[in-house]
Amino acid sequence: MEPMRGSCLCGEVQFEVTAEPSAVRYCHCESCKKLSGSIGTANARVPSESIRILAGEDVLRSYQPKEGSSKTFCSRCGSNLFGGGWPEAQEVSLRLSAIDTAFDRKPTAHNFVRSVAAWETLPDDGAERFEETRP
Numbered sequence: 001m002e003p004m005r006g007s008c009l010c011g012e013v014q015f016e017v018t019a020e021p022s023a024v025r026y027c028h029c030e031s032c033k034k035l036s037g038s039i040g041t042a043n044a045r046v047p048s049e050s051i052r053i054l055a056g057e058d059v060l061r062s063y064q065p066k067e068g069s070s071k072t073f074c075s076r077c078g079s080n081l082f083g084g085g086w087p088e089a090q091e092v093s094l095r096l097s098a099i100d101t102a103f104d105r106k107p108t109a110h111n112f113v114r115s116v117a118a119w120e121t122l123p124d125d126g127a128e129r130f131e132e133t134r135p
């Protein structure tokens with residue numbers, strides 16, 4: 001496949017992804033809510049080694065919450081780019097919001113629906129729902 005291109009809001013971080021995602025899912029967990037400023041994250045699961053940073057490696061920072069895996073963001077604009085323990089983990093989460101190339105694979109699961117907020121409405125989109133993650 002053609003590599004997908006991605007970037008952060010300020011454009012300092014540029015990257016490409018050379019693998020077809022193995023899965024595409026939403027995560028509604030509390031960490032994803034806080035870091036995204038929204039209902040959570042939409043993620044593509046890709047091998048860590050398929051992500052190549054083209055620019056801005058020096059402004060990337062990772063945060064390790066008490067629970068779950070580390071999250072990586074641009075320290076200039078705050079855009080969250082990768083989760084799931086990038087770059088150490090074998091497979092990581094690429095935020096769909098960071099992808100600039102046309103990408104039309106709809107998420108097939110809603111993870112962490114136990115953390116859906118009182119102000120949040122889950123869409124009736126036919127995607128599987130999991131209290132946490134797929135057992």
Ligand SMILES: [Zn+2]
Pocket residue numbers: 008009010011012013074075076077078079
């Ligand atoms: Zn940025």
Ligand SMILES: [Zn+2]
Pocket residue numbers: 027028029030031032033040041112
């Ligand atoms: Zn999450």
